[in-house]
Amino acid sequence: MKRFLVILFALFTSLAATAQTKKYTNHNELSVITYGPIFLESGFGLHTFHGLNLNEKFAIGLNTGLDRYPVNNNGAKWFLPLSAKVNYIAYPDRKRSFFAGVDLGYGFAFLNKTVQTNNLKSKYRGGVLFSPQLGWRFNFKNSQSYWSLATGYRYQQFKREDSYSAPSSNLPGRDYVNGLISNENRYHLHRFTLQVGLGF
Amino acid sequence: MYFMKKARLILFGSLFLLGCDKIEQKGQYLAQVPVFETMESIRAKANAISTPRTITQAGKIYIYQDYLFINEPNKGIHIYNNTDPSKPKAISFLNIPGNVDLAVQEGRLYADSFADLLTFDLADPTAPRLLARNENVFKTVLQKDYINNIPDVVVTGYRDSLVSYAYKNKYSPYEKKYLEYNESNSGVGQGGSMARFTLANKHLYAVDHSTLHLFNVQDSRNPVYVKDVKLGFGIETVFPYKNNLFIGSNTGMLIFDISTASEPTELSRYAHIRACDPVVVNDKYAFVTLRTGSACGGQQNLLEVVDIQDLKNPTLKYTYSLENPHGLALSDQTLYVCDGDYGFKSFDASDVSKIGDKLLENIKELKSMDVIAGSKSLLVTGSNGLYQYDYSNRTKLKELSVIPVIKSN
Numbered sequence A: 001m002k003r004f005l006v007i008l009f010a011l012f013t014s015l016a017a018t019a020q021t022k023k024y025t026n027h028n029e030l031s032v033i034t035y036g037p038i039f040l041e042s043g044f045g046l047h048t049f050h051g052l053n054l055n056e057k058f059a060i061g062l063n064t065g066l067d068r069y070p071v072n073n074n075g076a077k078w079f080l081p082l083s084a085k086v087n088y089i090a091y092p093d094r095k096r097s098f099f100a101g102v103d104l105g106y107g108f109a110f111l112n113k114t115v116q117t118n119n120l121k122s123k124y125r126g127g128v129l130f131s132p133q134l135g136w137r138f139n140f141k142n143s144q145s146y147w148s149l150a151t152g153y154r155y156q157q158f159k160r161e162d163s164y165s166a167p168s169s170n171l172p173g174r175d176y177v178n179g180l181i182s183n184e185n186r187y188h189l190h191r192f193t194l195q196v197g198l199g200f
Numbered sequence B: 001m002y003f004m005k006k007a008r009l010i011l012f013g014s015l016f017l018l019g020c021d022k023i024e025q026k027g028q029y030l031a032q033v034p035v036f037e038t039m040e041s042i043r044a045k046a047n048a049i050s051t052p053r054t055i056t057q058a059g060k061i062y063i064y065q066d067y068l069f070i071n072e073p074n075k076g077i078h079i080y081n082n083t084d085p086s087k088p089k090a091i092s093f094l095n096i097p098g099n100v101d102l103a104v105q106e107g108r109l110y111a112d113s114f115a116d117l118l119t120f121d122l123a124d125p126t127a128p129r130l131l132a133r134n135e136n137v138f139k140t141v142l143q144k145d146y147i148n149n150i151p152d153v154v155v156t157g158y159r160d161s162l163v164s165y166a167y168k169n170k171y172s173p174y175e176k177k178y179l180e181y182n183e184s185n186s187g188v189g190q191g192g193s194m195a196r197f198t199l200a201n202k203h204l205y206a207v208d209h210s211t212l213h214l215f216n217v218q219d220s221r222n223p224v225y226v227k228d229v230k231l232g233f234g235i236e237t238v239f240p241y242k243n244n245l246f247i248g249s250n251t252g253m254l255i256f257d258i259s260t261a262s263e264p265t266e267l268s269r270y271a272h273i274r275a276c277d278p279v280v281v282n283d284k285y286a287f288v289t290l291r292t293g294s295a296c297g298g299q300q301n302l303l304e305v306v307d308i309q310d311l312k313n314p315t316l317k318y319t320y321s322l323e324n325p326h327g328l329a330l331s332d333q334t335l336y337v338c339d340g341d342y343g344f345k346s347f348d349a350s351d352v353s354k355i356g357d358k359l360l361e362n363i364k365e366l367k368s369m370d371v372i373a374g375s376k377s378l379l380v381t382g383s384n385g386l387y388q389y390d391y392s393n394r395t396k397l398k399e400l401s402v403i404p405v406i407k408s409n
Helices: A001-018 B001-015 B038-045 B353-357
Strands: A024-034 A044-054 A058-070 A076-089 A096-107 A119-127 A127-139 A146-168 A177-199 B020-038 B063-064 B067-072 B076-081 B089-095 B104-106 B110-112 B114-123 B129-132 B143-145 B149-174 B176-183 B196-200 B202-206 B211-216 B223-231 B235-241 B244-249 B252-257 B267-269 B280-281 B285-290 B304-305 B315-319 B328-331 B332-339 B344-348 B357-362 B366-371 B378-382 B384-391 B397-406
Touching: A024 A058, A044 A076, A044 A177, A058 A096, A058 B202, A076 A127, A076 A146, A096 A146, A127 A177, A127 B089, A146 B063, B020 B038, B038 B149, B063 B104, B063 B366, B063 B378, B067 B104, B104 B196, B110 B196, B202 B235, B211 B235, B223 B285, B223 B328, B235 B280, B244 B280, B285 B328, B304 B353, B315 B353, B332 B366, B332 B378, B344 B353
Parallel strands: none
Antiparallel strands: A024 A044, A024 A177, A044 A058, A058 A076, A076 A096, A096 A127, A119 A146, A127 A146, A146 A177, A177 B020, B020 B149, B063 B067, B067 B076, B076 B089, B104 B110, B110 B114, B114 B129, B143 B149, B149 B176, B196 B202, B202 B211, B211 B223, B235 B244, B244 B252, B252 B267, B280 B285, B285 B304, B304 B315, B328 B332, B332 B344, B344 B357, B366 B378, B378 B384, B384 B397
16 A cells, blocks of 8 residues: 555656656546446446646556445445556547556545444455546547547455454354454455546 | 457447456354264263262253162263152262263163263163163264364364354346355354153164154163154154154154054144143143243243044144243143243143143242152252152142252353
8 A cells, every 4th residue: 555655656756747848638537337238236436637648649647536336235335546547549630539548546445434333343445446448539629628438347446344342243144153253355346337538 | 440440349349248246255253163073082981980970951860760860961871869859869970971861671771872872781770881882873963074074973062262264255236146155164063962762662762853763672781773764853852652652843743653663653743833842641632832932933832732532633622821831741630830930830630621720839939841750759850950849749749859950151
């Protein structure tokens, strides 16, 4: 986690250092986060990318926003994603162009409340985020702006840590259990995304 | 252009991708983990006679001549000289690991030791001598130790243990269930069996929770295993009467004809009752208790009187409400009922249609579980000990003695 923040900071400062010569770029997206093309138990994401064009085709920067994932039997979980992102545009000069992007970062889980009862304390911890996307961008007439349509894959990891101050007997179907001491659920969410965006 | 086509293909293809959630669960819990032992190891250290010891739990009680045999579940048998029921005297303790029941006939004591049937000579009841051991005849107690992969072991106890677990699940809303379930830690089994012994027609009938094990004891030095008869689950008690066996299960009462002792024949099943500690019988009626709050799953606290004059068609005659009835005994025209925490009750049963109206006595302070009408005394197992009463006056029991049961913590 610390290492990740150090890398992001280094990336950010190096971007800032080169910002004098490179052109700033921005891309904002609204995502439907679902398990597949049939939208069951879907969540959403709002993301904003701020970066620099390294050349005509490549841009690099930071992506952040807000994600909501419904998690089976465990309610909806909220994340604040912070990731490094690389964008590639195949034909920047054309009115319509294929583009690809990839995010690698961390989803912070502090928006999910710690559950505290007499005996149980459940804490959420965030985890690695990885999200490649493919799509088209369509330039507006006589403008640097464009809108985009993309699909992708989104991997978000997080975990819930339960600790019991006194042994608790609540593991269903296990009568011989005298007391639960600790429990950790590590979730690997593999989701499909559909994104619309605006950028310049 | 070629690249664009490829990109379209990838996008189109991605529509067929399906996501899922993979969940890794791990943790620790405190559990009572069984302690396993092989029968060989148990046999090697079995049946030493030792000096009398405190009873920490009273199981089956048996009266033989002037001696009292009190089973301590899974440990052995306490032997008392009961010549004077007002002063029972502890003589010795017979170590029999895994023992839950016993029966005595013609100077022979039959007792189970986990999977084995032991036969003792009672020529000197103070020091029974092992005559025979029928090995592995009660196979239902045999378990497998999955952790160490050892078959045919028995559970000799439980110990507190910290157990780690780890599971992997996979979830997708397109299939409304968990797709995989991998458990990396298991092997915690449940052990134990409650045998019920009875002797009739030179045969020993040993009933566990689902099976009747039949032994020919004509040669009392050497019981011969005859066969097993499957009874169905939830078997609780067995009561022999003349040429019939009345077997109480938690879903009904089974009646077997044992006039050919080696070939018990099922005559009928009296269903619709959930009987736990059920049956005493006379020529015309079976008296059955039902209770709630037990493992038998009963819904009512009742005494039922079942007409058994036609053994193939037992019919319910009368029903009486009780508080929490356990064991019962019949002596002449008096029915004794252990009503759990609600006392020990005696009823005049001369007219079965009026038992409920004819309470003879209720000893409220005696929290009772089981009762035997012996020749010299009435023995009642209570939560604090084994009580003996003079029951010559059936309207007023007279306490003779108490053998204390001191629970170990």
